[in-house]
Amino acid sequence: MMSQGEITEESNRGKITIFNIPVAWFLIILLITLMAMYTGNLPAGMIGAILIMMILGEFFGWIGDNTPILRSYLGGGAVLSIFGSAYLVHMNFMPEETTGIITDFMQTGGFLNFYIAGLITGSILGLDSKVLLKVGSRFAIPLLAGITTAILLGGLAGLIVGDGVIKTILIIAFPVMGGGMGLGGIPMSQLYADALGNDPSYYLSLVVPAIALANLFAIILASLLNGLGNKYPHLTGNGNMMPGLHYGKKKTTHTMSHMGIGLITGLAFFVISQMLGEFIPLHPLAIMIVLVAVLKVSGILPEIIVDGANAWYQFVGKNWTYALLVGIGITFTDLNVIMDALTLEYIITVGIIVIGVTFTAGFVGKLVGFYPIEAAITTGLGMANMGGTGDVSVLAASKRMDLMPFNQISSTLGASLILFLASIFANLL
Numbered sequence: 001m002m003s004q005g006e007i008t009e010e011s012n013r014g015k016i017t018i019f020n021i022p023v024a025w026f027l028i029i030l031l032i033t034l035m036a037m038y039t040g041n042l043p044a045g046m047i048g049a050i051l052i053m054m055i056l057g058e059f060f061g062w063i064g065d066n067t068p069i070l071r072s073y074l075g076g077g078a079v080l081s082i083f084g085s086a087y088l089v090h091m092n093f094m095p096e097e098t099t100g101i102i103t104d105f106m107q108t109g110g111f112l113n114f115y116i117a118g119l120i121t122g123s124i125l126g127l128d129s130k131v132l133l134k135v136g137s138r139f140a141i142p143l144l145a146g147i148t149t150a151i152l153l154g155g156l157a158g159l160i161v162g163d164g165v166i167k168t169i170l171i172i173a174f175p176v177m178g179g180g181m182g183l184g185g186i187p188m189s190q191l192y193a194d195a196l197g198n199d200p201s202y203y204l205s206l207v208v209p210a211i212a213l214a215n216l217f218a219i220i221l222a223s224l225l226n227g228l229g230n231k232y233p234h235l236t237g238n239g240n241m242m243p244g245l246h247y248g249k250k251k252t253t254h255t256m257s258h259m260g261i262g263l264i265t266g267l268a269f270f271v272i273s274q275m276l277g278e279f280i281p282l283h284p285l286a287i288m289i290v291l292v293a294v295l296k297v298s299g300i301l302p303e304i305i306v307d308g309a310n311a312w313y314q315f316v317g318k319n320w321t322y323a324l325l326v327g328i329g330i331t332f333t334d335l336n337v338i339m340d341a342l343t344l345e346y347i348i349t350v351g352i353i354v355i356g357v358t359f360t361a362g363f364v365g366k367l368v369g370f371y372p373i374e375a376a377i378t379t380g381l382g383m384a385n386m387g388g389t390g391d392v393s394v395l396a397a398s399k400r401m402d403l404m405p406f407n408q409i410s411s412t413l414g415a416s417l418i419l420f421l422a423s424i425f426a427n428l429l
Contacts, residue, residue, distance in 0.1 A: 005204070019219050022163075025377045026058075037094075039210050045101070049102050049104075053326045053327050057322030057326040058323075060080045061077030061325075062116075063080060064077030064081065070234075073151075078219065078322075078325055078393055079397060080398065081322050082333055088337070102327055102331065106327040106328075106330075108194065111324070114267075114326070114390075115392070118263070118316040120269075121265055121292055122309040122312055122316075124292045125292060125305075126309070126313065134369075139409065141290050142368065142380070145360050146360050151351055155168065155169050157172070157348075157353075158172075165429065170422065171206050173353055175214075177329075177384060178413065178422075179387045179412065179415025180215075181386065185246075185391060189203040189207060191422055192422075195426035208337050209346070210346075212334065213346070214353070215384075215386035215390045215393070218381045218393075219390075222381055225373050225381075225398055227399045241374045241403075244332075254310075259310075259311045260308070262309040269291065272291065282413070283412045285411075286408075286409070289409055321392065328392070354384045354420055357380045364388045365379060374403065376401050377400060378406040382407035383411070384413055
């Protein structure tokens with residue numbers, strides 16, 4: 001028996017809709033939202049932020065997913081949501097007041113962590129325990145192969161261009177593979193300052209372009225990998241890491257109560273991980289992944305919590321992904337920084353590293369039993385993108401949101417390894 005929502009979706013099939021709303025009514029809501037924004041009447045806080053993010057996100061998402069070239073080769077709605085919203089800020093088309101509301105909601109309000117907490121908890125608890133055990137035991141191999149490739153290609157590029165092998169590895173290769181700003185760029189800049197002198201802000205200005213540009217390459221490659229998988233189905237598990245192991249596709253009837261339980265579960269795991277992070281030297285998200293995985297494998301969690309987490313995960317992924325991507329574009333995507341890095345040598349170096357890492361991860365992943373496209377997305381692009389924001393963007397572009405826990409492993413535990421390597425290489429200068 002179909003739910004009321006499924007009945008509504010079925011009745012809208014064949015009609016032009018945006019976010020399952022008849023297009024005329026959606027455009028009316030869009031117009032009202034824009035009027036509120038440009039007249040200074042958009043409410044501050046959660047109401048104004050979520051409204052503008054959801055409306056712009058679904059609008060950009062619909063355009064991107066229905067524009068042939070953009071949809072097939074450039075990431076579709078995911079990329080347009082990020083860079084369309086970033087362009088609005090760059091051109092001052094979005095009022096500073098609105099930009100501030102969204103930035104506060106994303107950062108101080110913690111919407112990004114709120115979203116990721118739901119995805120990590122639900123996606124891991126929704127996995128079969130066999131998947132966690134079989135995938136986890138092999139995951140480090142393509143991950144380490146990708147890191148090795150990044151170091152080799154970065155050093156080779158530095159040798160050819162003349163910028164120096166170690167310097168290019170430190171300023172380009174490690175930032176590309178470092179898990180974004182919070183896990184990579186910021187602590188890496190402090191590490192370089194401690195080892196080499198100068199202010200951390202000096203090194204931050206050097207590593208930010210590599211992080212931003214690599215994230216752009218990663219999103220585009222994610223979309224291309226999705227297209228490659230559609231053309232050559234034997235290369236992909238369509239979101240499953242290994243042949244014979246299927247997950248994230250469980251179809252159950254969820255109630256409102258289930259989603260409430262899932263919400264509480266995700267937030268509780270996030271808070272516990274923050275507390276454990278006070279004395280465990282790992283990023284809280286890495287702790288959260290390990291904690292949820294251990295509890296899942298142990299089988300001690302009641303089914304109502306597992307189903308609730310899965311229900312909330314599906315709700316968050318279905319309704320807030322494009323909204324979050326708009327927030328990422330407005331808050332974390334500086335087009336000036338990206339454009340400042342657009343020298344031919346720099347672009348080629350970053351591009352070669354990201355492409356090389358992706359290919360290596362896919363190839364080595366295939367050797368250890370993974371589907372090559374899923375291995376490339378998780379252990380390759382999961383390292384090369386911009387951390388939590390990049391994981392969401394890459395998985396949305398590749399249409400494989402079920403891979404979130406594996407990408408988060410790359411972005412957190414992988415980033416910790418990169419910082420360790422950076423501390424060694426910095427002392428070689």
